Structure formats: structure tokens, C-alpha cells
Amino acid sequence: MSQSNTFTLDGKTIPYSEGQTIIQAAMAAGEYIPHLCFNPEFKPHGSCKLCTVKANGRQTASCTQHPAPDMVVESDTKxxxxxxxxxxxxxxxxxxxxxxxxxxxxxxxxxxxxxxxxxxxxxxxxxxxxxxxxxxxxxxxxxxxxxxxxxxxxxxxxxxxxxxxxxxxxxxxxxxxxxxxxxxxxxxxxxxxxxxxxxxxxxxxxxxxxVGFAIPIGSRSFDEQPISATPHPQGACPVGPRSNAATLPPHPTVKDA
Amino acid sequence: MNAPTKKLRVATTSLAGCFGCHMSFLDIDERLLELVQLVEFDRSPLTDIKHCGPCDIGIIEGGLCNAENVHVLREFRANCKILIAIGACAINGGLPAQRNHLSLSAILEEVYHAQHGLVDGFIPNDPELPLPLDKVHPIHEVVKVDYFIPGCPPSADAIWKVLTDLLAGKEPELGHGLIHYD
CATH class of the missing domain: 3.30.70.20 (Alpha-Beta Plaits)
Incomplete structure (x- = not known):
């Protein structure tokens, strides 16, 4: 039986490459998993636990957990x-x-x-x-x-x-x-x-x-769209494992205000 | 013509608030006419009734900074079937709570005694004055609160959405654009 490099996130099939964590693969596929201490440019810290998902029925931080073939991941549940x-x-x-x-x-x-x-x-x-x-x-x-x-x-x-x-x-x-x-x-x-x-x-x-109020309250990033629709608020999410943060390219950030 | 339905009774008050949430409430503008078809006001700055009687909905602006705030809040809770916290101050203490990292005596001393330019200053102690609390507290720390409308102030649209959802017998839901903490 051949193994596929995919898992499911709330029923959707998500491809992943070797070394990626669940949240990295999800972000690369355009899926949002709530997170705070995770930033695609840095090694995961795994401390805020906002990105917790259920992977094959067990709770785990999706910023540190690697997916396995056909893993069933639940995130957006009550x-x-x-x-x-x-x-x-x-x-x-x-x-x-x-x-x-x-x-x-x-x-x-x-x-x-x-x-x-x-x-x-x-x-x-x-x-x-x-x-x-x-x-x-x-x-x-x-x-x-x-x-x-x-x-x-x-x-x-x-x-x-x-x-x-x-x-x-x-x-x-x-x-x-x-x-x-x-x-x-x-x-x-x-x-x-x-x-x-x-x-x-x-x-x-x-x-x-x-520069605090150069952009008025009401016209800022998350006033315009919810964080789930803002692609990678802290920057681009290059696909693949990242072992050396310093070599990653610069990225757009949320408006400095 | 339909028989008039019984109007819901609504009370509102501002505790340690600035009345900004009440101003935002008035910003529902002409929708007020629609609202008064459905509700009548009990105690509120709009009626000048001094004590809250039995009500369907109580709306509290502001947190708790003195003993009178606590008495009024408890009177509302005892009389209102549904209690709503409106605005940042009622929900997390807001601006008045910025005093919480200072001791109350140091604040009173600074404001009434020590501040430059004060002559013969003294800390007011008239028995009619409600005693300040040691710290400013959000209202959910003292009574059960059923619904919250965050914002400083919440927009008129957010207030309208919660009120009309409740009047329609639905769970109020704000969603993107209406839920704001600022």
C-alpha cells in the first residue's frame, strides 16, 4: 500500500512535505489555524497553545506536531x-x-x-x-x-x-x-x-x-478583514521545513502603525 | 390592526463610565422610533427614574469604582431578567481601571493635597459621597452578566444588532466588523 503525503484538516485534504508541521502545511494550503507564538519565519516555540488541534483524536500543538500520512486533524470545532x-x-x-x-x-x-x-x-x-x-x-x-x-x-x-x-x-x-x-x-x-x-x-x-496613530483606528489590518482571511499576518509562509531562520527572505508585515 | 404586544421594559445606567456608550446607543438615530414600538424605558438617563423596577433587559455602562456603583449594579441584577454589559469599562474596567496599579490613598493625596497649586486642600469626606473602591472592577466580577457588547464605545450598529437579536428571541451575535474592543 502506497502512503500519501496528505492528511485531512476538518475534512479537507492537505498535502505536506517532509519536515513540515501541521500548521505549516495548513498555512501553505491557505487554511487558518489560530496561533499567537507561531511565526512562519521562526522555529516554533509551542507555548501559547492557541494552535492546539486534535490529531487522530489527541490534542497537540500544531506548530510542533508533524503530520503523518492520512492523519485526521480537527481544528475548527466547538x-x-x-x-x-x-x-x-x-x-x-x-x-x-x-x-x-x-x-x-x-x-x-x-x-x-x-x-x-x-x-x-x-x-x-x-x-x-x-x-x-x-x-x-x-x-x-x-x-x-x-x-x-x-x-x-x-x-x-x-x-x-x-x-x-x-x-x-x-x-x-x-x-x-x-x-x-x-x-x-x-x-x-x-x-x-x-x-x-x-x-x-x-x-x-x-x-x-x-507613528502610533498615523493610520487611524478603524482603518487597520484587522478592521478591514478578519485574521483568518489575512494571509499570514506576520509574513509569507514559504513551503517546506525551515531550520535556519536567518536565511529566510524578508516578508511583508502587518502595517506598522 | 394587530393587538399591541406587551412592550419589553428596559433599564440603562452608567456607573464608572463616561456616558459614551449611551451616546453611541442614541446613535441608532431613527431606529429609536422603531425601538420604542417594542420597548419602554425604566430607570435610564432618558427617563430620570431613580430606581430600577422589574425589567426584561438591563444595560450597564461603566465599571465599579465606588460603593454606590455596586449598589446600583446589584439593584439592576435583582430586577432585570437579562443583564448586558456595554463597553470596555463595564467589561474590563477600561480607562478608570488605569488607576489600579496605584494605591487609592496615594491618588487621593495627589489629587486633593499634594498637587501643585492646591491651597488648604483636603480629601472630601462628606457622608453623601460614595466611598471609592480600592480598585476599579469590571461588573462580571460582582454579578452574573448575561451578554457583553465590547467596544469603546460599541458602534450603534453593534448595539442595535444585540438588541434586535434579543428582541427577536435569538442569541446575539456580532461577527467581524461589529465586534471591536477599541
Whole structure:
């Protein structure tokens, strides 16, 4: 019996090549699986669990799981979407996500994913943590209130920029994003606006100064179309395995606003 | 001519809000005429009734920043079959909740005592003034909330969609373009 390199995603046949993960093959086929810490340009982190699917009946993160021939993958089901919504609600109450005053509103993947999954309320009690800003850098602002610990800036700075400006520190509920400088301030690092790390934040933590509302709220990426219809919001998704992020071509990003 | 159907009774209030959601509600414009065929208002800024009586739908704008907000919210919950949280402040505390990382005493001190230009400042303590809460809270942390209309404010179309869905006996659904947190 010959084996086909295809699996089914919610009943649709999806081809894959050796080394691809489920989400990579799905994206290449134009299918949307909700995700936050996954970015096609970087090695998967597998931490946000938004991309959880059921593969042959078992829950797994589709950004780290490789498909097998004829695997039956379920993604857009009530059960999984309910769990994804709960994950989102926990992310929202853990930080301070006040969309009306956020420059990233409308271009934010956390917000757009919450719209996509019909999150009408945070459901849980708010933590209201105290997370001071870092406005020390002349061109960039860090608003830690919105950090979801996706580690994309950590991966970009380490793997692409070769700078190690960011890191995740602490464990469990005390995990937080830190800046690699004795003072802990962004101004005391060699971070620059040309860095990949300056352009990968899916939420509103790493913000370019003085351009916040150049594109008005209401005319932004996810105001125009839902995230499921926006092809790869963080960039193109080249087909095939990616072992070396640094060699990948540049890609269009969500409007910097 | 059809016999008039019983109108649903609706109460609305703004707690720790800015009345922006009520303004957005009024933005349904001429659809208000359609709405008043179907509903009548109980306590609301539109009627000036002071206490909420038995209602079908209660609409709460704003979060909870003082003791009076909590009393009003509980009165609404006790009287309304369906309670709706409208706008960012009712849903996650919103702008007033930006004070939550500061201590209440430090805020009162700064505003009434220490701020530059204040002469003989004192923290108001009239018994008529409701006591501020230590932190600002969204309303679902205190009472059961049945439906949420997010937005700052939600658009008139979003409010209209939820109200007309409810009046038609359907589960309200917003979908892309109407669901907004900003």
C-alpha cells in the first residue's frame, strides 16, 4: 500500500512535505489555524497553545506536531475553539490589555484572534498587574503590560539579529520579558529599529515612537478583514521545513502603525 | 390592526463610565422610533427614574469604582431578567481601571493635597459621597452578566444588532466588523 503525503484538516485534504508541521502545511494550503507564538519565519516555540488541534483524536500543538500520512486533524470545532477562547481570556486578564488606548489596536494578533473566536468578555477576574513602561530608547517604547510571553522578540533578536536583547525570565506566573542590560533599560542595549526584533511583536509591547496613530483606528489590518482571511499576518509562509531562520527572505508585515 | 404586544421594559445606567456608550446607543438615530414600538424605558438617563423596577433587559455602562456603583449594579441584577454589559469599562474596567496599579490613598493625596497649586486642600469626606473602591472592577466580577457588547464605545450598529437579536428571541451575535474592543 502506497502512503500519501496528505492528511485531512476538518475534512479537507492537505498535502505536506517532509519536515513540515501541521500548521505549516495548513498555512501553505491557505487554511487558518489560530496561533499567537507561531511565526512562519521562526522555529516554533509551542507555548501559547492557541494552535492546539486534535490529531487522530489527541490534542497537540500544531506548530510542533508533524503530520503523518492520512492523519485526521480537527481544528475548527466547538470543543477546541472553546478551549482556545479560554486561553485567550486567561491571556487578557493576566496582563493589562486596554485596547482603546493601545497603539496596536486593529493590528494586534491577540485582539484579532479574540475577535475571530468571538471572545465577548474576559470571563475571569482581572489581575491588574503593575508593569512599568520602558520609554528609555529614543525610537522605541516597551509596554510590558501587553506582553503575552510569545518569545518572538527573543527568538528574532537571538536568531536573526544576533544580539540577544530580550529574554524571558522567572517561572510560572512570574515569567516576564526582560531586557538584556545591566540597567534593564532598552536604551542601554544595542537594539535598533532595523532589528528583526523591532517588527515581530504580535501585540503592542514593542512600539515605534511617533507613528502610533498615523493610520487611524478603524482603518487597520484587522478592521478591514478578519485574521483568518489575512494571509499570514506576520509574513509569507514559504513551503517546506525551515531550520535556519536567518536565511529566510524578508516578508511583508502587518502595517506598522 | 394587530393587538399591541406587551412592550419589553428596559433599564440603562452608567456607573464608572463616561456616558459614551449611551451616546453611541442614541446613535441608532431613527431606529429609536422603531425601538420604542417594542420597548419602554425604566430607570435610564432618558427617563430620570431613580430606581430600577422589574425589567426584561438591563444595560450597564461603566465599571465599579465606588460603593454606590455596586449598589446600583446589584439593584439592576435583582430586577432585570437579562443583564448586558456595554463597553470596555463595564467589561474590563477600561480607562478608570488605569488607576489600579496605584494605591487609592496615594491618588487621593495627589489629587486633593499634594498637587501643585492646591491651597488648604483636603480629601472630601462628606457622608453623601460614595466611598471609592480600592480598585476599579469590571461588573462580571460582582454579578452574573448575561451578554457583553465590547467596544469603546460599541458602534450603534453593534448595539442595535444585540438588541434586535434579543428582541427577536435569538442569541446575539456580532461577527467581524461589529465586534471591536477599541
Amino acid at each position: 470543543e477546541i475553539n472553546d478551549e482556545r477562547r479560554t486561553l485567550l481570556q486567561m491571556l487578557f486578564v493576566e496582563g493589562n490589555h486596554f485596547c482603546p488606548s493601545c497603539e496596536k489596536s486593529g493590528n494586534c494578533q491577540l485582539q484579532a484572534t479574540a475577535y475571530q473566536l468571538n471572545m465577548m468578555s474576559p470571563h475571569f477576574d482581572q489581575f491588574f498587574p503593575d508593569r512599568p513602561l520602558d520609554a528609555s530608547h529614543p525610537d522605541y517604547l516597551l509596554d510590558f503590560n501587553r506582553c503575552i510571553l510569545c518569545s518572538l522578540c527573543v527568538r528574532a533578536s537571538r536568531d536573526v539579529d544576533g544580539k540577544n536583547v530580550f529574554a524571558l525570565s522567572g517561572r510560572g506566573i512570574k515569567s516576564h520579558l526582560i531586557v538584556n542590560a545591566k540597567s534593564g533599560r532598552l536604551a542601554d542595549t544595542n537594539f535598533s529599529g532595523d532589528d528583526k526584533a523591532a517588527h515581530v511583536c504580535p501585540v503592542g509591547v514593542i512600539l515605534k515612537k511617533r
